[in-house]
Amino acid sequence: MSSRLPLLRQELSISVGPRLADGQPSWTLHDPVRNLFFQLDWPSFEMLNRWGLHEPQALLAQVNRDTTLQLEAGDLERLQAFLANQQLLQPALGAAAELAAMRDRQRGSWYEWLLHNYLFFRIPLLKPDRWLGRLTPQLTFLFSPLFLWLTLAAGVFGLAGAYREWDRFTATLMDTLSWQGALLYGCAVTFAKICHEFGHALTAKRYGCRVPAMGIAFLVMWPVAYTDTNEVWKLPRREQRLAVAGAGIATELMIAAWATLAWVWLPDGAPKQLAFLLSTTTWISTVVINASPFMRFDGYFLLSDYLGMPNLHNRAFALARWDLRERLFALGDPVPEPFPPRLQKGLILFAWMVWIYRLVVFLGIAALVYHFFIKAVGILLFMVEISWFVALPVWRELQAWRTRWSVLRHSRRAKRSAVVFLFLAGLFLIPWPNRVLSSGLLQPSQRLALYAPGNAVLEALPVKNGQQVAAGMPLLRLSTPELALREGETSAHQDALAWQSAAAGLDTASRKDWQVLHDQLVYANAESATVDSDLQRYRPVAPNAGVLVDIDPDLRPGDWLKGQEYLGSLITPGRWQVVTYIDEEAVRRIAKGDRALFIADGMSGPVVHLSVSSIDRDASRTLGEPELAATFGGDVLVREKAGALYPEHAVYRVLLVADAELPPTNPEWRGHVAIAGQWEAPALRFLRTAASVAWREAGF
Secondary structure, three states: OOOOOOOEOOOOEEEEOOOOOOOOOOEEEEEOOOOEEEEEOHHHHHHHHOHHHOOHHHHHHHHHHHOOOOOOHHHHHHHHHHHHHOOOEOOOOOOHHHHHHHHHHHHOOHHHHHHHHHHEEEEEEEOOHHHHHHHHHHHHHHHOHHHHHHHHHHHHHHHHHHHHOHHHHHHHHHHOOOHHHHHHHHHHHHHHHHHHHHHHHHHHHHOOOOOOOEEEEEEOOEEEEEEOOHHHHHOOOHHHHHHHHHHHHHHHHHHHHHHHHHHHHOOOOHHHHHHHHHHHHHHHHHHHHHOOOOOOOHHHHHHHHHHOOOOHHHHHHHHHHHHHHHHHHOOOOOOOOOOOHHHHHHHHHHHHHHHHHHHHHHHHHHHHHHHHOOHHHHHHHHHHHHHHHHHHHHHHHHHHHHHOHHHHOOOHHHHHHHHHHHHHHHHHHOOEOOEEEEEEEEEEOOEEEEEOOOOEEEEEOOOOOOEEEOOOOEOOEEEOHHHHHHHHHHHHHHHHHHHHHHHOOOOHHHHOOHHHHHHHHHHHHHHHHHHHHHHHHHOOEOOOOEEEEOOOOOOOOOOEEOOOOEEEEEEOOOOEEEEEEEEHHHHOOOOOOOEEEEEEOOOOOOEEEEEEEEEOOOOOOOOOOHHHEHHHOOOEOEEEEOOEEEEOOOEEEEEEEEOOOOOOOOOOEEEEEEEEOOOEOHHHHHHHHHHHHHHHHOOO
8 A cells, every 4th residue: 555545536525325234324425527426335434534634544543543443454445446446536647548548448349339339328318407497396296195196096997997898908909909000109108208207307306316318228229218317326315216216117107097097988089099008008118117127227226225235236246156156166255245145045046037137138129120120130139149148258257267277176066067067068969859749630541521512401311420331322311492493393394305306206297396306305414414413412422431420419300501511521441640730940850750649639539659651842832721720729820811821931741640540430630749750969950040040041
């Protein structure tokens, strides 16, 4: 330590702060140039309060004499290092080079600056402090107990009304799921977020804090509004800081309460639609986004102030890294900060939740950019975020382990951790047996489905459900009055023309009309053949031997049938087959002859052993089995167009045959298919998927 203490910057100020979690008092050091605030504990305050002594030994001696503290030279050295790192000391003569080096270290390299500003940067737009001072006294009613109780009542009545009309509420929500609805939602969110930020600003101004700036912040290129309320750290009471931090959420909840009540009471029209948009956006965005403590939004500051832990994220991260090293290597390092055991476990869990949450959110934003905007940019964002949030932290942690190599190489816990790591890596690199799962349709190899023609009446059911039939045996007997009338008219006309044609040869006067009568008779015979052909549709016969199944037990002779009404199926004895559709990634892992298992839906369905019979070489353009579509309970995502079902992704039709014959009890069964595919390492599958995406997006 030098013989004299460096000088503090003259514009710094210290104010009384709240008590810390351990009960000791705290003070707040304000840097007005950068509008930054630093929390000081009791020892730091006592040393800064005597900084004017200039002599380190005199300062420590006076603190130890005048207070119950017993400080050492190391305490003063740590405080001096903190002040120097935060640029709170007056620069010494000739320190320009040192300050420039410090600035370069803070800025980092150009790519570090680009990554940091790509992930988060701010654009101030307003300096609202002056007109907020004029506006705040006129809006004091918003903070009154009466307005609070009225808002609570509005929220209760609004939610009760929305619950009573829930079907209408959800139907309105579905009607807004369009590009026009998305634009309206964007306008509603913008209005709600502006009100959100004004809630912070007005509350901070009400407590006497300065609000120097409001603007837009970009989080992974996603715009969010922000308000600079750093001066709330000057407030000595925790309740006041909590009020400022929670003012934005409270503002949106107030908007949601009144908007929900307005939706219930207003008549149909534009105002009711606007109330619905404000209600849904504020309820959802407040709970999902602003109340989350995993990003540096309102929920984070509320939790930080509630726990009395500034810099909550960084302190939790340091604790989680220490816990990881102790679990892996048992180094015996001291805890970065001492906490009660329960709070320590909670902070470690919280740190891991923050890491996972941020990774998911940022990757989700990259996925949105990939699917809805520029795909190449989406892939670039994905790579950047994987590098920033996964690769870079892992690399830094490995570097920290490298500095401790002399200790790690002798740690038994480290050796056990290495064995576990190698085992897990082996699981990722070694081929594993895998199953290809999909939905399938079990059906006989030959099946004749019977459907009723139009305007048909059931005359008789000569075959019972499940009865064996021989080839040529009638299956059903139907009739229709229109066809019966045609048959009678055609038969009578045919008989009359046949008699007239035969009698024409006996009468000289009629002989000249014989050729005309003969032609009419030929036409009548053709008409009779047409009627007989139509009658075959009403009296189907078995083309081959089989079993008639799936007849409606409620059918009775004399019942009228709808056109194309399903009546039953004729199943030919033999092996059954399963039709399924496999996506492009999974079809690579199966081949002809692979074993499979089919489990029918329902409690009474069969379980069938199968083998792969054929795999289509080209992807199916349409789905021939509607039962396998996701809209009907299957697994294949489809879209409907002109009555046809088109798969959303490339799928291949796979046919599997049963190992043994099945009793013909049902014409078809839908169920789940599990195919024993080829063994494959998870790492290979991941690399192939990544390479295929890169190859596709590169335009090859």
